[in-house]
Amino acid sequence: MSNYILEVNNLQTSFFTDSGEVKAVNGVSFNLERGKTLGIVGESGSGKSVTAYSIMQILADTGKIVDGEVLYNGEDITKWNNKQMAGFRGKKCSIIFQDPMTSLNPTFSIGSQITEAVLLHTDRTKKQAKERAIEMLTLVGVNEPEKRLKQYPHELSGGMRQRVMIAMALACEPDILIADEPTTALDVTIQAQILELIQDLQKRLGMAVVMVTHDLGVIADMCDEIIVMYGGSVCERGTADDIFYKPHHEYTKGLLRSIPSTARMKERLVPIGGTPINLLNMPKGCAFCARCDSAMKVCLTEVPQELPISETHFASCWLNVKAQYEAENGGSQDE
Amino acid sequence: MSNQNKSEYIVEVKDLKQYFPIKAGFNKIIPLKAVDGISFAIKPGETLGLVGESGCGKTTVGRSLLHLYKPTSGEIYFDGELVTDKNIHSLRKEMQMVFQDPYSSLNPRMTIEDIIGEPLDVHKLYANKAERRDKILDLMETVGLNSEHATRYAHEFSGGQRQRIGIARALAVDPKFIVCDEPVSALDVSIQAQVINMFEDLQAKLGVAYLFIAHDLLVVHHISDRIAVMYLGKIVEIASADELNENPIHPYTESLLSAIPMPDPNSAKQRNRIVLEGDVPSPMNLPSGCAFRTRCRYATEQCAKECPTLTDRGNGHFVSCINK
Numbered sequence: 058m059s060n061y062i063l064e065v066n067n068l069q070t071s072f073f074t075d076s077g078e079v080k081a082v083n084g085v086s087f088n089l090e091r092g093k094t095l096g097i098v099g100e101s102g103s104g105k106s107v108t109a110y111s112i113m114q115i116l117a118d119t120g121k122i123v124d125g126e127v128l129y130n131g132e133d134i135t136k137w138n139n140k141q142m143a144g145f146r147g148k149k150c151s152i153i154f155q156d157p158m159t160s161l162n163p164t165f166s167i168g169s170q171i172t173e174a175v176l177l178h179t180d181r182t183k184k185q186a187k188e189r190a191i192e193m194l195t196l197v198g199v200n201e202p203e204k205r206l207k208q209y210p211h212e213l214s215g216g217m218r219q220r221v222m223i224a225m226a227l228a229c230e231p232d233i234l235i236a237d238e239p240t241t242a243l244d245v246t247i248q249a250q251i252l253e254l255i256q257d258l259q260k261r262l263g264m265a266v267v268m269v270t271h272d273l274g275v276i277a278d279m280c281d282e283i284i285v286m287y288g289g290s291v292c293e294r295g296t297a298d299d300i301f302y303k304p305h306h307e308y309t310k311g312l313l314r315s316i317p318s319t320a321r322m323k324e325r326l327v328p329i330g331g332t333p334i335n336l337l338n339m340p341k342g343c344a345f346c347a348r349c350d351s352a353m354k355v356c357l358t359e360v361p362q363e364l365p366i367s368e369t370h371f372a373s374c375w376l377n378v379k380a381q382y383e384a385e386n387g388g389s390q391d392e
Numbered sequence: 393m394s395n396q397n398k399s400e401y402i403v404e405v406k407d408l409k410q411y412f413p414i415k416a417g418f419n420k421i422i423p424l425k426a427v428d429g430i431s432f433a434i435k436p437g438e439t440l441g442l443v444g445e446s447g448c449g450k451t452t453v454g455r456s457l458l459h460l461y462k463p464t465s466g467e468i469y470f471d472g473e474l475v476t477d478k479n480i481h482s483l484r485k486e487m488q489m490v491f492q493d494p495y496s497s498l499n500p501r502m503t504i505e506d507i508i509g510e511p512l513d514v515h516k517l518y519a520n521k522a523e524r525r526d527k528i529l530d531l532m533e534t535v536g537l538n539s540e541h542a543t544r545y546a547h548e549f550s551g552g553q554r555q556r557i558g559i560a561r562a563l564a565v566d567p568k569f570i571v572c573d574e575p576v577s578a579l580d581v582s583i584q585a586q587v588i589n590m591f592e593d594l595q596a597k598l599g600v601a602y603l604f605i606a607h608d609l610l611v612v613h614h615i616s617d618r619i620a621v622m623y624l625g626k627i628v629e630i631a632s633a634d635e636l637n638e639n640p641i642h643p644y645t646e647s648l649l650s651a652i653p654m655p656d657p658n659s660a661k662q663r664n665r666i667v668l669e670g671d672v673p674s675p676m677n678l679p680s681g682c683a684f685r686t687r688c689r690y691a692t693e694q695c696a697k698e699c700p701t702l703t704d705r706g707n708g709h710f711v712s713c714i715n716k
Contacts (some may be wrong), residue, residue: 100580214671244445244607246668251650253667256661271581274610274653278660296659315585316655317614318636325592328585332550348582 061128062232062265063089063112063150068110068125070104078338081120083289087282089233094259096280096297098273098312100333104289105269109235113152113268114142126258129233148178155238157218161210166173167194171225178229193224197254214252215312216247220254227258234259235267252278268302273316277301282369286310288334291363295370305372307349311337343375351376400654401433401469402569402601403457403487408466410449414676424675426452427464428625431702436568437595441616441633443446443609443648446645448624451492451527454571457603458487470569485515488562492574495555498546504557505542508532511564531560535590547595552583554582563594571603574609588615609652613637618708624683625674627702631709641711643688644654682714 082104088265089095097105112114112127114135127132135147146152154160162170171193172186179188187206194202198221210218219239221377226234236255240248257264268279276283277297284294285308293306304310311329331348340346346356353375359375364381408430411423426449429535434440442450456463459480468475470483488511491497498507508528511517512662518524529539546554555575562570572591588611594600606612611628612619613633620630621644642648647666654660668687674680679686685695694714702710 100582193613216671244672245609245648245651246445247671248653249665249667252653253665271654272653274579274660277655277657301655301657312581313655315582317610318655319610319659322634322637326585326589328589329582330586332552332583333580370664 062091063087064308066126069123071118071123089265092173092263094209096276096283098276099286103286105286109237109269147174147228150233151231152235153222153226153239155241174228193228197224233265237269240292293372299370305366308345404433404469406431406467409464413462425625430627434601437599439616441619442605444622447621450622454573481535485565487569489571490558490562490575499565503543508560535560561672567607570602629711641716642713644684
């Protein structure tokens with residue numbers, strides 16, 4: 058069996074709305090190694106969260122995986138039925154959401170929400186489940202765990218709630234943790250606590266993490282590998298060093314130029330022009346072509362194919378095809 | 393920082409306090425000290441960044457400056473003139489605000505033309521309809537909106553465009569000072585840069601001063617001349633942007649800066665993150681002495697007894713800490 062705990066091949070997820078089919082995820086592929094961290098970065102509407110939800114199969118009613126496969130330990134889970142998926146969610150793969158304020162149920166106590174997952178997926182008794190809940194709360198650094206079990210979500214602060222979410226997600230020791238913008242709603246100092254906690258737990262429990270975020274800082278901090286998404290497709294993927302120091306897609310380059318960094322603090326920012334694309338009205342060629350300064354004729358009409366830059370680094374941009382063609386100096390490469 | 397020279401500062405705040413009464417049981421009201429005695433001054437054309445965690449009172453400072461809340465005590469001077477209930481209406485022509493959420497700060501029932509035109513109506517800044525329309529179209533162009541869209545409604549625009557509408561509305565009265573309350577935090581990264589550049593361009597062109605409130609320290613460092621750091625209603629450190637980033641003195645500033653996730657994998661690996669323990673204490677029940685001592689790694693017994701004040705460390709760098 059392969060090294061990968063999760064392989065996503067050409068995943069396509071669409072939402073069938075009144076105004077037509079929205080291809081929220083349009084051919085996403087990546088591999089996740091055991092114990093590693095993969096970052097998915099992109100703007101709102103780039104399909105990064107939908108990719109995560111597709112893996113868990115927790116899409117809204119109008120959403121459907123149209124094509125592609127999601128292999129967990131070599132088994133295609135898109136073909137699994139509801140019962141099999143129920144055994145997958147929470148046990149093999151857990152997810153934590155962006156907003157700790159709304160993703161906990163306000164009418165149940167913290168204790169009953171954590172023990173629910175334990176009782177559902179293991180054959181522990183109620184008493185053992187409660188012990189497990191206390192153990193988990195201690196693990197994620199919640200003080201006075203016995204007291205917290207009886208409390209309700211509104212009695213806790215944002216950082217505490219996110220810790221409870223993590224405790225709940227990890228209660229059954231999943232192989233994969235999907236973190237969908239886990240710190241976006243939190244303050245910097247609390248964000249640092251939560252990121253440190255996830256890294257620490259990952260080391261101790263050896264799980265793989267999929268980090269979905271728009272924050273390039275968080276990505277640089279946490280991830281071994283990164284995929285950059287725009288308009289539902291992957292424009293570039295590679296190791297953290299590949300993406301940050303040798304970007305090969307105009308969108309990635311633009312993204313890196315548009316954030317202030319300590320090295321060039323007082324220099325003017327270089328924004329990406331235009332506005333994010335409308336998924337209902339996708340261009341024929343490259344999704345990014347309307348905002349790209351270096352767009353060529355071919356970009357408007359043909360979708361670029363993914364091209365290897367190095368062994369670990371792939372980008373989907375016609376400029377790379379052109380550069381490679383020119384490097385080979387008019388060889389027999391068909392363009 | 394007090395100064396008798398009236399023309400030097402566009403905005404001067406002296407010992408501003410903003411308490412909110414909170415009902416704590418029957419017949420008992422206790423004050424929530426959202427802003428507890430802060431002083432600062434902003435020069436014309438300058439940008440003062442204001443950073444801090446949620447709940448530290450930074451938004452309240454911005455709102456109190458414009459008398460959107462009536463300050464509990466303290467004085468606010470605009471261009472040497474004391475701001476009171478009586479003159480605030482005319483002074484709002486000089487002081488404006490851009491809000492955080494571009495989705496809820498624009499009236500969905502009004503066209504863009506009317507939204508931007510409203511301040512012009514209030515302050516009667518035009519002679520006839522044609523002049524009003526010209527001014528509005530001018531403003532739309534200034535902030536990079538297509539003037540053909542004047543008759544559209546807010547929901548027809550994207551987040552970045554809506555923020556531009558909010559900025560055009562603030563600029564309509566030709567203000568000298570704008571409070572920008574987290575103006576880019578609701579926007580995508582690629583759009584953020586567009587709006588930040590626009591703020592800088594407008595400042596260069598119009599000479600307007602900003603109080604730039606944000607929690608993203610990289611953005612604040614980029615745009616600000618000076619930065620003030622707030623913790624639980626007090627300013628704990630204020631210095632020029634570069635000085636603060638290179639040489640933070642207050643332990644809170646230190647940990648705040650070390651907690652920023654840097655978009656640079658190599659420096660992220662080398663960095664020594666100072667992770668603060670615990671949460672921010674409730675402003676209803678502040679610790680005695682220094683409010684930060686419960687999370688501070690340098691805290692001593694003295695910190696619980698003594699309330700530190702801002703002291704000058706040279707070079708316009710003020711810090712409120714007794715240990716450092």
